[in-house]
Amino acid sequence: MSSVVSPIRQPLVTGGKTYHQITEDICSPTERMPGTLWFIAFAASIALLGVFAFSVFWTVYYGIGSWNLNRTIGWSWDITNFVWWVGIGHAGTLISAILLLFRQKWRTGVNRAAEAMTIFAVICAGQYPLLHVGRIWLVFFIFPYPNTRGPLWVNFNSPLLWDVFAISTYLTVSLLFWYTGLVPDFATIRDRAKGIRKRIYNGLSFGWTGSAKHWQRWEALSLILAGLSTPLVLSVHTIVSFDFATSVIPGWHTTIFPPYFVAGAVFSGFAMVQTLMIITRKVLKLEDYITLEHMESMNKVILVTGTIVGVAYLTELFIAWYSGYVYEQFAFYNRVLGPFYWSYIGMMTCNVLSPQIFWWKKMRRNVFVTFVMSLFVNVGMWFERFVIIATTLARDYIPSSWSYYTPTWVEIGLFVGTIGLFFTLFLLFTRVAPVVAIAEVKSILKSSGDQYSHGSQGAENEKEAVN
Amino acid sequence: MENQNKSVLFGLYNDEEVLLSAIEKANDQHLEIMEVFTPFPVHGIDELLGFTESRLHIVGFIFGAIGAAFAFLFMTWVFTSDWPIIFGGKPYFSAPAFIPITFELTVLFASIAMVVTFYAICGLWPGKVNPTLDDRITDDKFCIAFDADAHSKEELNAIKLFFSETLAEEVHTKDI
Numbered sequence: 149m150s151s152v153v154s155p156i157r158q159p160l161v162t163g164g165k166t167y168h169q170i171t172e173d174i175c176s177p178t179e180r181m182p183g184t185l186w187f188i189a190f191a192a193s194i195a196l197l198g199v200f201a202f203s204v205f206w207t208v209y210y211g212i213g214s215w216n217l218n219r220t221i222g223w224s225w226d227i228t229n230f231v232w233w234v235g236i237g238h239a240g241t242l243i244s245a246i247l248l249l250f251r252q253k254w255r256t257g258v259n260r261a262a263e264a265m266t267i268f269a270v271i272c273a274g275q276y277p278l279l280h281v282g283r284i285w286l287v288f289f290i291f292p293y294p295n296t297r298g299p300l301w302v303n304f305n306s307p308l309l310w311d312v313f314a315i316s317t318y319l320t321v322s323l324l325f326w327y328t329g330l331v332p333d334f335a336t337i338r339d340r341a342k343g344i345r346k347r348i349y350n351g352l353s354f355g356w357t358g359s360a361k362h363w364q365r366w367e368a369l370s371l372i373l374a375g376l377s378t379p380l381v382l383s384v385h386t387i388v389s390f391d392f393a394t395s396v397i398p399g400w401h402t403t404i405f406p407p408y409f410v411a412g413a414v415f416s417g418f419a420m421v422q423t424l425m426i427i428t429r430k431v432l433k434l435e436d437y438i439t440l441e442h443m444e445s446m447n448k449v450i451l452v453t454g455t456i457v458g459v460a461y462l463t464e465l466f467i468a469w470y471s472g473y474v475y476e477q478f479a480f481y482n483r484v485l486g487p488f489y490w491s492y493i494g495m496m497t498c499n500v501l502s503p504q505i506f507w508w509k510k511m512r513r514n515v516f517v518t519f520v521m522s523l524f525v526n527v528g529m530w531f532e533r534f535v536i537i538a539t540t541l542a543r544d545y546i547p548s549s550w551s552y553y554t555p556t557w558v559e560i561g562l563f564v565g566t567i568g569l570f571f572t573l574f575l576l577f578t579r580v581a582p583v584v585a586i587a588e589v590k591s592i593l594k595s596s597g598d599q600y601s602h603g604s605q606g607a608e609n610e611k612e613a614v615n
Numbered sequence: 616m617e618n619q620n621k622s623v624l625f626g627l628y629n630d631e632e633v634l635l636s637a638i639e640k641a642n643d644q645h646l647e648i649m650e651v652f653t654p655f656p657v658h659g660i661d662e663l664l665g666f667t668e669s670r671l672h673i674v675g676f677i678f679g680a681i682g683a684a685f686a687f688l689f690m691t692w693v694f695t696s697d698w699p700i701i702f703g704g705k706p707y708f709s710a711p712a713f714i715p716i717t718f719e720l721t722v723l724f725a726s727i728a729m730v731v732t733f734y735a736i737c738g739l740w741p742g743k744v745n746p747t748l749d750d751r752i753t754d755d756k757f758c759i760a761f762d763a764d765a766h767s768k769e770e771l772n773a774i775k776l777f778f779s780e781t782l783a784e785e786v787h788t789k790d791i
Contacts, residue, residue, distance in 0.1 A: 167755035355743030
């Protein structure tokens with residue numbers, strides 16, 4: 149394990165931890181009664197979940213007419229929220245898969261929680277298309293199953309159907325990847341537990357023993373799943389962008405959409421990881437595992453992807469002008485200076501200008517700035533989807549059909565409600581499962597623990613020891 | 616698993632590097648290690664224990680290929696022979712439009728098949744109770760286990776000597 153590590157690398161596990169302390173620190177939150185803070189947060193999340201349940205009931209009972217969609221604007225808050233949540237759901241697999249392939253050790257501190265977040269975000273995203281079909285009890289029609297209507301098949305040429313396959317595959321594969329990582333850690337909790345908890349965690353851990361052969365296969369499996377998830381995660385948001393890009397609406401019908409959407413998804417996903425991690429590390433006292441080093445790495449990703457998104461915004465404007473195509477030019481004129489100009493300003497400020505603060509190392513390592521920025525990015529990315537979807541539809545080819553969009557309370561309730569659903573799931577997750585991948589952190593301890601020759605001081609100590 | 620009512624002699628180590636050198640020494644002394652248990656994947660252990668490379672990727676490839684063929688051929692059959700419909704003036708066999716779903720099903724088939732195979736060949740499933748030698752193996756102890764029934768008394772003494780020479784922290788015998 150004594151791999152060669154550059155002395156300028158910052159430690160990823162601080163506090164001079166031993167293997168046992170790692171187990172203790174990460175398992176203990178699942179073993180004690182949660183604190184008041186957790187209960188307050190949980191009560192608030194449950195309340196929002198109640199709002200969600202009521203809004204879903206209203207939507208299903210009275211139909212989509214309870215939303216403010218009209219003949220001009222057929223997609224608005226629903227699809228905005230769907231794309232927003234799917235985007236957030238991209239960071240988990242990016243961290244666990246792509247960073248695994250790139251051998252980035254800092255992923256071990258955050259991958260577990262980020263993957264959990266991914267799964268919960270995709271669950272939230274899924275609510276919107278399901279509700280938007282109107283008759284949710286017939287939603288199984290979207291799957292190509294042998295039926296008595298012909299059989300009449302679904303349209304495999306439609307990006308909306310590709311979306312069904314992409315999102316359901318993504319959810320399934322993310323769940324498998326996440327759970328396979330959790331199995332050895334559930335075994336760790338099992339071996340510390342007594343009575344009924346031991347039985348429950350044994351069931352969850354599938355009877356894991358830690359045999360060397362099992363570990364070998366487990367690592368092989370993780371690596372191949374990472375290899376498969378990497379193109380998968382890129383394909384999912386690409387296909388989401390096809391929902392727009394393959395239509396013939398000016399402002400949507402552009403080839404820049406797939407990379408632009410994927411960069412935006414990574415951007416918003418990392419922002420949500422930051423929001424959650426900053427709270428989690430504080431509440432569960434995991435500052436030694438989710439360090440400033442981790443936050444700085446993620447802030448760098450946010451800076452890069454935010455800037456990519458910014459370049460995409462400007463490219464769109466330039467190409468619209470350069471194309472000489474009046475409808476395209478109008479679509480972008482309308483985005484910047486039309487009736488929804490405020491959401492364009494919100495998007496530009498939150499997504500492009502504000503992340504530039506992360507050029508300064510001091511800011512990248514500042515917890516408060518990072519937290520505020522992560523909220524900014526989440527808001528900005530919501531505006532981006534709203535700009536693309538509602539603004540574009542509001543001004544179509546016939547000025548007599550032009551319209552404006554304001555949501556009803558049902559739509560606001562659904563949006564706020566999915567935030568409740570998301571946090572309820574996440575808070576429950578922090579109680580029952582280790583939020584940091586125990587085995588993976590242990591496996592990097594010797595190369596990235598602060599007591600093992602790290603930083604300039606560590607290197608000097610080592611030199612002395614050698615002499 | 617078949618190892619019911621088996622007597623196991625095992626030593627616990629505190630560090631993976633000590634464990635690795637102990638395994639090396641056991642190999643030199645031609646001691647037949649039954650199994651090694653660790654709290655996390657220890658690199659370099661596979662070669663020492665003579666493990667061949669995992670063949671899970673073959674499962675992934677086969678099922679990925681099945682998924683790809685199934686998706687592509689199914690869509691082709693639906694749109695060219697079962698219920699041909701013209702969408703947007705494109706040909707019935709519009710292969711580029713089949714690619715996204717073909718890709719998704721390739722990944723889906725390969726992933727599910729590999730995960731199921733992994734748990735099946737490891738003998739792990741929900742509710743399965745595997746006997747554990749020591750509760751600290753999933754925490755911070757590294758364990759080398761020998762089958763005590765398969766060895767004579769002298770051989771067992773040699774193994775105990777091996778444990779003390781290789782700085783095992785604890786040595787126990789347990790019936791599982």
